Amino acid sequence: MPDASVPVVSMRNIVKRFGNFTAIHSASMDIRRGEIHALVGENGAGKSTLMNILYGLLPRTDGDIDLRGEPVRFANPKEAIALGIGMVHQHFKLAPSFTVAENIILGSEPLKSFGRLDRIRAERETKAISERFGLNLDPRAIIATLPVGLRQRVEILKALYREAEILILDEPTAVLTPQETRELFATMRSLADSGHSIIFITHKLREVLAVSDRISVMRQGRILSTIDNKNVTAQEIASLMVGRSVLLRVAKNEAKPTGELLLDVKGLTALGERGETAVDNLSLSVSAGEIVGLAGVQGNGQDELVECIAGLRRPVGGQVQICGTPLRPNPRGNREAGLAYIPADRGDLGLSLESSIWENMTVGHLGKFKAGPFFAATRAKQRAAELIARFDVRGATPDKAAGSLSGGNQQKVQIARELTRDARLIIAEQPSQGVDIGAIEAIHRTLVEMRDAGRAVFVVSADLDEVLSISDRVLVIYRGRIVANLKAADTDAEEVGRYMGGLDEEPASVGALPKETQHVV
Amino acid sequence: MDLEILNSAVRISTPLVFAAMGGLLTYQAGMLNIALDGFMIVAAFTAVATAYFTGSLELALLAAILASMLLAALMAMFNIKFRAHIFIAGTAVTFLAYGLTALLLKGVLGQDGVFTSDRIPTFPVIHLPVIENIPIIGEIFSGHTILVYVAYVFVPIVAWTLYQTKWGLQLRVVGEAPEAAAAAGINVDWVKFQAMLLSGLFCGFAGAYLSLAYVSLFANKMTNERGLIALAAIFFARGNPYLTAMVAILFGTATALSVRLPQVTGLAPQLLQLIPYVVTVLALVLVGWRTTRARSRHSAWRFDIG
Numbered sequence: 001m002p003d004a005s006v007p008v009v010s011m012r013n014i015v016k017r018f019g020n021f022t023a024i025h026s027a028s029m030d031i032r033r034g035e036i037h038a039l040v041g042e043n044g045a046g047k048s049t050l051m052n053i054l055y056g057l058l059p060r061t062d063g064d065i066d067l068r069g070e071p072v073r074f075a076n077p078k079e080a081i082a083l084g085i086g087m088v089h090q091h092f093k094l095a096p097s098f099t100v101a102e103n104i105i106l107g108s109e110p111l112k113s114f115g116r117l118d119r120i121r122a123e124r125e126t127k128a129i130s131e132r133f134g135l136n137l138d139p140r141a142i143i144a145t146l147p148v149g150l151r152q153r154v155e156i157l158k159a160l161y162r163e164a165e166i167l168i169l170d171e172p173t174a175v176l177t178p179q180e181t182r183e184l185f186a187t188m189r190s191l192a193d194s195g196h197s198i199i200f201i202t203h204k205l206r207e208v209l210a211v212s213d214r215i216s217v218m219r220q221g222r223i224l225s226t227i228d229n230k231n232v233t234a235q236e237i238a239s240l241m242v243g244r245s246v247l248l249r250v251a252k253n254e255a256k257p258t259g260e261l262l263l264d265v266k267g268l269t270a271l272g273e274r275g276e277t278a279v280d281n282l283s284l285s286v287s288a289g290e291i292v293g294l295a296g297v298q299g300n301g302q303d304e305l306v307e308c309i310a311g312l313r314r315p316v317g318g319q320v321q322i323c324g325t326p327l328r329p330n331p332r333g334n335r336e337a338g339l340a341y342i343p344a345d346r347g348d349l350g351l352s353l354e355s356s357i358w359e360n361m362t363v364g365h366l367g368k369f370k371a372g373p374f375f376a377a378t379r380a381k382q383r384a385a386e387l388i389a390r391f392d393v394r395g396a397t398p399d400k401a402a403g404s405l406s407g408g409n410q411q412k413v414q415i416a417r418e419l420t421r422d423a424r425l426i427i428a429e430q431p432s433q434g435v436d437i438g439a440i441e442a443i444h445r446t447l448v449e450m451r452d453a454g455r456a457v458f459v460v461s462a463d464l465d466e467v468l469s470i471s472d473r474v475l476v477i478y479r480g481r482i483v484a485n486l487k488a489a490d491t492d493a494e495e496v497g498r499y500m501g502g503l504d505e506e507p508a509s510v511g512a513l514p515k516e517t518q519h520v521v
Numbered sequence: 522m523d524l525e526i527l528n529s530a531v532r533i534s535t536p537l538v539f540a541a542m543g544g545l546l547t548y549q550a551g552m553l554n555i556a557l558d559g560f561m562i563v564a565a566f567t568a569v570a571t572a573y574f575t576g577s578l579e580l581a582l583l584a585a586i587l588a589s590m591l592l593a594a595l596m597a598m599f600n601i602k603f604r605a606h607i608f609i610a611g612t613a614v615t616f617l618a619y620g621l622t623a624l625l626l627k628g629v630l631g632q633d634g635v636f637t638s639d640r641i642p643t644f645p646v647i648h649l650p651v652i653e654n655i656p657i658i659g660e661i662f663s664g665h666t667i668l669v670y671v672a673y674v675f676v677p678i679v680a681w682t683l684y685q686t687k688w689g690l691q692l693r694v695v696g697e698a699p700e701a702a703a704a705a706g707i708n709v710d711w712v713k714f715q716a717m718l719l720s721g722l723f724c725g726f727a728g729a730y731l732s733l734a735y736v737s738l739f740a741n742k743m744t745n746e747r748g749l750i751a752l753a754a755i756f757f758a759r760g761n762p763y764l765t766a767m768v769a770i771l772f773g774t775a776t777a778l779s780v781r782l783p784q785v786t787g788l789a790p791q792l793l794q795l796i797p798y799v800v801t802v803l804a805l806v807l808v809g810w811r812t813t814r815a816r817s818r819h820s821a822w823r824f825d826i827g
Contacts, residue, residue, distance in 0.1 A: 093700045095698040102690060107706040115686045
């Protein structure tokens with residue numbers, strides 16, 4: 001390893017205020033040459049804010065940043081890029097209808113005379129750099145046609161093309177399969193060995209322990225400590241992040257499924273946005289009194305499946321029954337049949353972020369607040385106040401806008417609204433996405449309570465740890481089909497991960513699954 | 522039927538092509554520029570007023586372009602700097618332009634509604650050597666003013682700039698994925714500002730053409746929603762420059778027909794004047810049908826209204 005004692009980046013006492021709100025109180029952190037430095041913390045701890053300051057996306061209120069011993073202050077990312085800092089954002093910043101080469105050269109285009117693009121050189125250089133770092137890519141491929149793992153490679157190559165020596169990766173594994181994650185870690189390791197410094201933002205502690213050299217823990221705008229990745233456990237880091245000890249596994253009793261099928265999907269087929277077969281002759285069922293988790297890499301038909309069940313998408317074949325009522329392609333009908341739906345897309349499908357919390361909690365319950373021809377707003381607000389207390393929505397008053405809450409508390413608002421409806425089937429999509437550990441615990445506890453009260457819970461999550469810890473039964477979806485039906489207690493991440501990657505054939509022991517059909521792309 | 526119609530279609534399409542090229546740049550940069558009419562009317566007025574007072578066509582054209590770009594800068598400031606919604610900014614700028622030109626028409630030229638004068642010079646007609654003598658082609662394409670040829674030459678220039686240059690790539694990425702552009706160190710606001718200014722430049726040509734070449738007068742609201750028709754052409758062609766120009770010419774030809782057909786057929790001119798608008802509506806219906814078919818056949822409910 002190269003000389004690891006000299007920091008390439010040194011951040012000292014960084015302060016960031018947004019108006020009266022202090023996002024970062026005082027954060028100090030050193031990055032050494034050739035190290036993988038994990039930055040962990042709950043959502044809202046200030047990890048991304050701190051990195052956005054380093055990358056020049058946000059100006060800092062106070063503090064110093066030294067880059068290779070020289071003080072720097074970036075007005076925009078361009079200046080940071082010029083000095084060798086690259087960032088791969090959680091939501092990829094790629095132009096989907098453009099080619100890999102065009103995306104990679106964007107902002108530092110090779111030119112011919114008269115400001116003309118040198119496409120041939122762009123493609124040649126893209127090819128060369130992807131081979132140099134062992135990240136194979138076709139320079140002429142259109143981004144929109146690439147799977148997520150390859151898009152991430154484009155993002156990493158984009159930074160390397162600009163000769164980044166310090167690479168910030170913001171939650172890079174959120175969208176990857178376990179196999180793709182392993183490949184990413186191998187890439188990170190080889191980059192570090194060639195002298196790049198990598199800052200790895202994450203909240204998945206297993207991954208932190210697997211790949212990083214040093215770990216900085218952030219809580220409430222402060223870096224609490226930076227520790228070497230030696231003899232530390234996930235439990236210790238989690239306690240540092242939250243400030244108290246947390247349960248990483250959900251405490252729950254054995255499930256007692258009654259066998260009454262509240263969700264029954266038979267031979268469902270649905271097409272995706274581009275007309276491809278997204279859900280392929282899929283059957284599954286969820287009984288009252290159990291939590292069924294659906295694991296799978298994003299883009300394997302989960303979204304289309306859930307949209308079909310929620311009545312947001314019209315299937316082309318098959319049957320769906322909710323609490324015994326056949327599906328209608330009509331969200332309202334399905335909700336009346338007994339569906340409570342907690343969508344992943346909180347800001348768009350789940351809540352109106354600009355409306356107040358009480359309004360968000362009241363939609364779907366309007367019938368309860370009829371006062372002749374009028375609407376009993378006062379009573380609705382009272383109920384909202386009660387729900388805020390009952391579901392422990394932090395920082396909320398009924399009149400505040402839903403968008404003013406943190407992600408976890410927005411999630412609680414959604415959950416409060418949906419679970420107080422008289423609905424026996426609960427579908428929770430990515431229930432802990434963007435939610436901090438403390439709130440995840442509360443959300444999982446609520447879902448277990450619902451199960452014990454005799455409701456059926458169907459959890460769709462890209463987070464394998466979450467699926468395994470909360471579910472009684474785990475289904476794995478791959479290319480629109482259920483490829484495994486496992487008891488959560490009898491399986492592990494490794495096994496489920498293999499199914500998620502489509503590496504295993506259906507085991508013979510699985511019953512009640514559709515027979516093998518030809519997959520149509 | 523005679524070639525007269527095609528010859529006038531070329532003339533009538535010219536301001537549409539100018540305006541469409543202007544709107545196309547903002548469309549590609551991710552802005553729906555509904556102020557094309559506003560830019561054009563200001564340019565048309567400035568052109569007539571400058572030509573009347575100075576007698577110089579060159580000065581008139583220059584002044585028209587500057588005035589139009591000034592208004593474009595104002596629009597860009599509302600939308601990009603002060604973050605006003607582009608629809609509000611566009612409406613405000615258009616109304617401002619209509620009102621201001623009507624006011625100045627009265628205040629500076631002392632006329633209500635329409636102004637014309639013998640002192641206004643007009644763009645001379647150019648006879649293209651060689652081409653002039655080719656039958657049919659010559660009749661259609663020769664004998665127009667310089668601005669007509671400028672308009673059609675702009676089409677390949679715009680296409681080349683958009684697809685072959687660094688600036689064009691950055692502009693298109695700014696339009697499709699502004700965050701990707703910003704992350705790559707591109708100054709998104711500045712690129713949008715440039716696109717809006719160039720939109721003003723093209724509308725400057727369009728306005729000057731309308732009042733000094735197409736006719737030789739200024740009338741209130743004389744652009745006749747040509748800006749909106751140009752936008753329809755852009756949407757129909759999804760921002761492809763050549764196709765946009767072709768659709769603009771189609772709309773222009775429809776107008777030419779509506780002018781010529783009453784003389785030929787004796788039908789009520791009021792009825793036939795509907796032709797260009799009907800063609801525009803049909804084109805937009807086709808666009809709508811195409812997008813809904815492509816999008817909603819199997820896809821999820823869409824809640825986005827923005």
